[in-house]
Amino acid sequence: xxxxxxxxxxxxxxxxxxxxxxxxxxxxxxxxxxxxxxxxxxxxxxxxxxxxxxxxxxxxxxxxxxxxxxxxxxxxxxxxxxxxxxxxxxxxxxxxxxxxxxxxxxxxxxxxxxxxxxxxxxxxxxxxxxxxxxxxxxxxxxxxxxxxxxxxxxxxxxxxxxxxxxxxxxxxxxxxxxxxxxxxxxxxxxxxxxxxxxxxxxxxxxxxxxxxxxxxxxxxxxxxxxxxxxxxxxxxxxxxxxxxxxxxxxxxxxxxxxxxxxxxxxxxxxxxxxxxxxxxxxxxxxxxxxxxxxxxxxxxxxxxxxxxxxxxxxxxxxxxxxxxxxxxxxxxxxxxxxxxxxxxxxxxxxxxxxxxxxxxxxxxxxxxxxxxxxxxxxxxxxxxxxxxxxxxxxxxxxxxxxxxxxxxxxxxxxxxxxx
Numbered sequence: 001x002x003x004x005x006x007x008x009x010x011x012x013x014x015x016x017x018x019x020x021x022x023x024x025x026x027x028x029x030x031x032x033x034x035x036x037x038x039x040x041x042x043x044x045x046x047x048x049x050x051x052x053x054x055x056x057x058x059x060x061x062x063x064x065x066x067x068x069x070x071x072x073x074x075x076x077x078x079x080x081x082x083x084x085x086x087x088x089x090x091x092x093x094x095x096x097x098x099x100x101x102x103x104x105x106x107x108x109x110x111x112x113x114x115x116x117x118x119x120x121x122x123x124x125x126x127x128x129x130x131x132x133x134x135x136x137x138x139x140x141x142x143x144x145x146x147x148x149x150x151x152x153x154x155x156x157x158x159x160x161x162x163x164x165x166x167x168x169x170x171x172x173x174x175x176x177x178x179x180x181x182x183x184x185x186x187x188x189x190x191x192x193x194x195x196x197x198x199x200x201x202x203x204x205x206x207x208x209x210x211x212x213x214x215x216x217x218x219x220x221x222x223x224x225x226x227x228x229x230x231x232x233x234x235x236x237x238x239x240x241x242x243x244x245x246x247x248x249x250x251x252x253x254x255x256x257x258x259x260x261x262x263x264x265x266x267x268x269x270x271x272x273x274x275x276x277x278x279x280x281x282x283x284x285x286x287x288x289x290x291x292x293x294x295x296x297x298x299x300x301x302x303x304x305x306x307x308x309x310x311x312x313x314x315x316x317x318x319x320x321x322x323x324x325x326x327x328x329x330x331x332x333x334x335x336x337x338x339x340x341x342x343x344x345x346x347x348x349x350x351x352x353x354x355x356x357x358x359x360x361x362x363x364x365x366x367x368x369x370x371x372x373x374x375x376x377x378x379x380x381x382x383x384x385x386x387x388x389x390x391x392x393x394x395x396x397x398x399x400x401x402x403x404x405x406x407x408x409x410x411x412x413x414x415x416x417x418x419x
Contacts, residue, residue: 025265025287028384029100029118031068031414035368035382036324037340039281041269042225044164044215047102047416050116050150053227053267054166055213057104057112057152064104068380068414072096075409076125076358080402081132082394089133091355092126098143100414110154114168119145120232121262123357133400134182137356138196144203144234145174148211160219167212175203175234179356183245195245199256201238209233221273227266231291234260240299248303255300263288269322277328285320289347313352318345324366334372338382341365346388351397358404362388366410376418384410 027038030048040049044056047064076091104114122143129138150168157163180198213227237257242250269283292315298308324340342364353359368382388406395401 025263026098026119026122028070028072028098028410028412029116029120030066030102031070031100031382031412032066032338032368032370032380032416034070034384034410034412035338035340035366035370035380036281036326037322037342037364037366037384039269039283039322039324039340041213041227041267041283042215042223042271042281043269043279044225047104047114048100048116050102050104050114050148050168051100051118051120053213053215053225054114054150054152054168054211055164055215055225055227057114057150057166058106058110058154058164059215060104060112061106061109063106063419064102064417066100066102066380066414066416068100068412070098070100070382070410070412072098072124073409074125074406076355076404076406078133078355078358078402078404080400082401082403085132086403087132089127089131092128094124094126096122096124096143098122112152114150114152116148116150117145117173118148119143120170125356125358127355129182133355136181136354136400138180138182140179140356142177142179143174144172146232147171147173150211162217164215164217165213167210170209170211170229170232172203172207172232172234175207175236177201177236177238196241196243197245198241198243199238200241201236201256201258204235204237204257207232207234223271225267225269225271229265231264231288232262234262236260250306251301251303253301254306257298257300259296261291263291263317277330278325279327280325281323283322283324285322287318287320287347289315290317291315292347314349315347315352316349318347320344334378336370338368338370339366350393350395353391353393353398353404354400355404358388358391358406360388360391360404360406362386362406370416378416378418380414380416382410382412386410 028034029051033040040052049056073095078089079086100118102116106112124141152166155163183195209230209232211229215225217223240254265287267285271281292313321343326338329335346359366384370380372378386408391404
């Protein structure tokens with residue numbers, strides 16, 4: 001007997017997490033600012049403010065360029081399945097390369113233009129073939145790259161209060177996904193067969209969104225910032241491949257398409273200078289993940305086993321709290337050191353969590369520095385550690401109960417130029 005219904009459900013979850021991957025927010029969009037955990041909404045004195053708050057760009061004069069990259073090394077493990085076992089399974093070690101580049105130019109003392117390129121969404125996990133959760137995940141990899149042209153303007157001062165506004169267009173220039181998993185419960189005349197389902201998709205149309213921001217600076221010691229990033233509507237289209245599964249139910253040449261709407265988010269922050277050479281900022285960030293309540297997948301071919309899918313996700317909105325600081329070291333000319341901490345909530349309910357992206361509420365810690373090599377050139381670096389809370393899944397609505405543990409090491413380097 002062919003277990004078509006089981007494999008239809010497998011494909012549904014598979015496609016949904018393709019969306020979950022592209023919707024996962026990456027905020028390591030700048031080497032310099034990641035050193036202070038991305039707490040930068042009310043600051044804006046670096047060219048990467050294009051990502052954090054485009055209003056800040058009008059504070060810069062002349063030409064600025066920054067090119068860098070972050071390297072993300074996640075380490076996940078699973079113990080289970082409960083209640084029968086607590087065997088431990090480790091995710092394969094991988095390191096992901098996430099580039100970024102920013103440039104700006106001040107046309108007048110009050111008006112600046114800028115262009116950013118960065119990856120706001122992505123993920124990657126790889127598990128060993130044959131592991132206990134192989135029917136849910138083997139290999140998952142996705143990255144979305146965008147271009148973000150912005151304009152920023154300094155409004156007329158009101159007494160000592162300076163106000164900067166900015167906005168830009170967010171243009172998706174790349175969206176690629178690779179996902180695979182095993183089918184372990186298909187039965188035909190020869191008995192139980194292990195097959196593989198894989199999807200390779202790429203961006204079909206160019207998605208367009210926008211970001212806006214404002215910075216109000218009552219004095220040189222205090223500033224407030226607010227920024228908003230719109231949803232980004234993506235459409236991925238790619239080939240589905242079925243290995244060791246009957247062609248009658250899973251023919252070759254099947255193409256799947258999926259519309260994805262990433263969540264809108266906004267951030268508000270306050271920056272203070274409590275003592276000489278020290279800047280401290282606190283940011284609150286809100287993500288509208290509840291937009292992922294249901295997702296639809298369309299196939300261009302249909303069989304009794306292969307039908308269009310409507311799958312509930314039931315994600316919830318989340319908050320992120322960032323605290324960061326930077327200090328100019330007077331005793332070492334040209335050296336600035338940074339540090340930060342973040343508490344980050346996850347949007348995935350127990351009933352839909354699986355090993356494609358093990359997620360949990362987490363604490364993030366970072367440190368970094370900049371060194372002014374010459375008056376025009378500086379070198380930036382950061383290190384970041386992510387430690388998620390152990391997450392126990394024990395619900396009849398989830399087919400893979402057990403314990404998930406996640407941690408990650410991140411590091412990066414960049415060169416910045418000012419003229």
